[in-house]
Amino acid sequence: MSGAMSKRPEFCDAARQLLGERGFTQDPELVDPWLTDWRGRYTGRALGMASPATTQEVSALVKLCAAHGVPLVPQGGNSGMSGGATPDDSGDALVISLRRMNRITRLDEDAREVTCEAGVILQTLHEAAEAVGLRFPLTLGGKGSATIGGLISTNAGGTQVLRHGSMRAQVLGIEAVMADGSVFDSLVPLKKDNRGFDLKQLLIGSEGTLGVITGATLRLLPALADRAVLWAGLDDIRAARRLLVHTQKQAGDALEGFEVMPRHSLDAVLAHKPGARAPLQQAHEWHALIELAADASDVDTLHDRAQALLESAFEAGLVEDATIAMNETQAEEFWTLRDEIAPAERALGPAMQHDISVPVAQMAEFVAETVPQVEAHFPGVRAVAFGHLGDGNVHYHVLAPAGAVPGEWEASQGKDISAYVHDLVTRWGGSISAEHGIGQLKRDELGRLGDPVQLAIMRQVKQALDPRGLLNPGKLVPLAREAHSH
Known part of the structure; x- marks a missing residue:
């Protein structure tokens, strides 16, 4: 350790000389805000923060780190959910921020492709695609801060995975700097390429442990011409599964999203968010939020198909009540109710949050069976599952008993709860991380x-x-x- 310590001034001088004052800092006011993860669970220390502006600078920096034995912690928007971009508390590591590398270098409308640097913000990419009549088919609540590099390195999901797949499905090519500073350049997309291992797929979801992603080529799709957003009230989550199957048969490729939430989650949002209104007059134990989408080729029939879907669902006894958003404003209001669940729950007090998946066909049964098991095993807690029923991924939160002390409860009973939930998920053949990554939170x-x-x-x-x-x-x-x- 002492040898590494003696190299630090030399390393820092070399990093500053390489990147300039803007590219390397040890100023606590500039570094400290990036040493705590988005959820506030992890805070580390760092040797400094490097902000290279080009792939060549990243390569030179990684070579410098290798020469001095300095660990690197790559960071995008620092909006991850598993502490994957936060250094440990040793102070030995260098945080490498890719946020200065924020250029869109190529946008090919005809090929429906975009090439960009890793620091491009997701919302910026959305806007660039929309400006030329296209769209990038992945979105999530943190789109205003999440970066393309971070989304790739965690294989992010979101609300459109049902139709379009996770980030892995959007990536056509990758550029990354490897541990020795060499540059892996696979940005040019080929529809067919049979030269052995698909190494870009290895880097996707590797959370910066195999290489530092510096750029990507991504697929784009035609812009949506219109959408129909439906809200349905249901008696239980098994009914939601039956409604999903019915919707898939009726709507086919038009089905863009299928989200579910229990009564508890909707009530929490209505209490938390000023001006929020329930879409339906009566209370229901479960709710489904369904989005059908159309591009220019089939926009004329979209709302007729949505109406037919609703009528057939009523006839089949699949819903207790349902409505279709009358306009885009109301459609956004429906989605806001879904997006506000996490902050509304956070306002209720401590909770253990699990991002889990099981086979799609079993998710409703998993929730129906395990929620009462968890609540019986840990008296006083409340188990709440919501999210992407259509792709087998729900956010499975266990809310603390009344009077639980924030911080203390998570570190004690909360850990036992998470182990219990993860054991249940594993027995059902599922995954303890569906879309948020492993990071340090779930590594053990x-x-x-x-x-x-x-x-x-x-x-x-x-x-x-x-x-x-x-x-x-x-x-x-x-x-x-x-x-x-x-």
Whole structure:
């Protein structure tokens, strides 16, 4: 450790000389805001923060870090949910911010492709695509801060995965700097390319542990000409599953999103958000938010199809009540009710939040069976599941009993609750991380519950591409278990 310490002034001088005053800082006022994760669960320390402006600067910086043995923590918008972009508290690591690398370098309307740097904000990309009559088919609540590099490195999801897939499905090409400073350049997209391993797929979802993503080529789609947004009241979540199957048959490719929420979640939003109104007059145990979308080729029939869907759902006894948004303003109001669940719940007090998935066909049954199990096993808690029923991913939150002390409860009973929920998910053949990544939050749980063969391969890949362990140490890849623990 002392050797590393003695190299720090030399390293910092070299980094400052390489990147300039704007590109390297140790000023606490500039660095400290980026040392705590978005949820406020993790706070670390850092040697400084580097903000390179080009891929060449990233490459030179990574080579410098390798020469001095300095760990690197890549960071995009710092809006992750699993502490994956926060350094540890040793103060040895350098935070490398990609936010200055924010150029869209190519937008090909005919090919429906865009090439951009890793620091481009998702909302900026949306606006650039919309300006030429196209769209980028991935969105989420943090679109105003999330960066393309961060979205790729965590394989982000969102509300349109049902129709378009996660970030992995949107990436046509990648540029990344590897642990030795070499540049992996695979930005040119090829529809067919059979030259061995698809290495860009290995980097997607690797959370900065295998390379620093510096750019990407992404697919674009025709802009939506119109959408129909429906809200349905249901008696239980199994009815939501039946409604989903019915909607898929009726709407086909027009089905863009299918979200569910229990009565508790809607009530929390109505109490929390000023001016929020319930879409339906009567109370229902469960609610489904459905979006059908059309481009210019089939826009004329969209609202007739939505009306027919609603009528057939009533005839089949699948819904208790339902309505279609009358205009775009009301459609946005419906989606706001969904998007405000997390902040509304946060206002209620401490909660353990789980981003889980099980096979799509089993999600409704999983929620129906496990919610009462969790509440019985931990008296006083409230289990709430909401989110993307259509792709088998729900946000499974367990709210603390009345009077629980924030901070203390999460560190004590909260940990037992998460282990219990993760055990349930694993027994159902699911995943403990559907769209938010592993980071440091779930690394040990992945090590406890993950398939030994998969974990061994992950460690071998990490060792091969980052043999000194300098890229985002302590994240994603679980430590090998001691021999006696098998």
